[in-house]
Amino acid sequence: MIGLVLRRLLLGLTSVALVSIIIFAGVEALPGDACTAFLEREAEGKRLENCRADLGLDRPAVARFVGWVGGAVRGDFGVSADGQKSIAEIVGMRARNSLVLAATAAVIGIPLAVFLGVITALWRDRHVDICVSAVAIFAMTIPEFVSATLLILIFSVWLDWLPGVVLVSADVPVQDLLEEIVLPVIAVTMVLTAHILRMVRTSVIEVMASDYVQMARLKGVPYWQMVFRHVLPNALLPAINVIALTIAWLLGGLVVIEVVFNYPGLGRLMIDAISDRDLPVVQAIALILALVYVGVNLAADLLTMLANPRLRTMYTRRS
């Protein structure tokens, strides 16, 4: 069992290592570097050389990669392209804000999705299912910026209930942030809930059709006891992985939602950094996003392994 966990951890570490290589190589392959971006038109001759020497860009790529990774492990991502602020400082607060947004949405969305998923599966093809599923398909297919814009139009412009844009700066305390983020949270929750609810629904329907549920029915187990004891544990276990993948996938959607609501999070910082060609910041954000993705998936896998006695032994044969 411990060997299994260690193996899974090693796999996660391999992914992170590969991602960091891809990020570094990707930025390396792009024309220009931090110095040409910073100096813009004046980037030539002596000034360029001096700037590169200052930032250590004249070292070979492998040395810089090792330096970057070494720093990142200690939480030091270097300085931004204009050389003014430390990246860890800029990114830290933004990461916290994105985390607040994502965590709030997850805390509301995951239980809601599981509840609705089970309801729609148990009352499959009835009115509840048709209504909820239709809304869910709508929520998960239309682009995030469209649903976010519609939310602003309805709740902020027409009804005037909630603020449409977040106006606080990046470093306010969390409680001040919470008052402002109702609409962004709704926008994120909608997409998150829709995806997870579809998966839970399918999973419950599959389990309901399985032999052991048939058996329980034939034995005369009362309906709700059958649902809670036989169906849900088996249906929700695979959902853990799906929830993890959905959360990880949402990181991309978060970028757009943050821009729509002017939310001071990691996603907006990423867009700004890319537009400014602030490559060190882009590298740092990309690495953080990848770490979150790998971390969430790792946690889900470990959780599934711990919860499922069959997987505990089955996975030993696969890598």
Next chain:
Amino acid sequence: MSSPAASLAAPRPSALLRAAGVVRDIASRPSGAIGLALVTMHVVLAFASPWVAPYDYKAISSALMLKGPSAAHWLGTDHLGRDVLSRTLLGGREALLVTAIATPIAVAWGGFLGILVGLVGGRLDDVLMRVVDAFLSLPKILFVLTAAVVFGTGAEVLVPTLGFFYGIPVIRIARAATHDVVARDFVTAARARGHPRLIIISRELIPNVRDALLVEGAMRWSWMLLTFSSLSFLGFGVSPPTPDWGLMISDARGFMAFAPWAVLAPVVALSSLIIGINLTADAFAKALGIDRAQKVPGT
């Protein structure tokens, strides 16, 4: 008397007939019929819009700024006095063109590589799948945005970029579909006959994996459209004054309180196209008998 040779020689339904059957199957499902109608409408409009649009999409008029719907301007005008109906009609062309070229590219290269590693396996397979996992751990919009900023935002940049990055998850799908086929007798037989890999891929594997890839392509198309519109919403897609739904929504957002029609028109157009593609893709999957129920978004 029926010899095996006779049954082999029996004419197979032509590809065209089979396609017609699949389309009929899609149209026979309520959601599929709605989806197909929406997609057809959008494709027809994309071709016909230059002749259908009542006004010049870039004609600016200070007298007509933010006017509501009227007999002359059915969907009103935007903050520069441009006709919203004309711009909405034209607003999907760039998105449809770029994604319609990039989707086949993504499915083709991702599909081929996936089939190849699915067949070959071994070390190559291990290494490649780790790299694919690594790529999937980053949001695609990060790659696409970076490419757009560094290389420009024209179709000549977006088509290869979208085609490349959306092909990566296809590798996984094609590989999984190939694993289901590779173990079967006819592949073993082909291997025993000593056919080279390329022949096995083209004669045995591609015909059997094709359906899964087609369905995958249909889904990828809608995701790619989503990314494309997000990109122009963020200001990295088409350049003004070219009308594009994402860009129109982004422009009109600031005037939402005075002119909601300028936001709603492109919102409805874009949503109806994406929902149409999704419904069609789902019905398409069912028509081909492919279960995508457990499909996870974005992978």
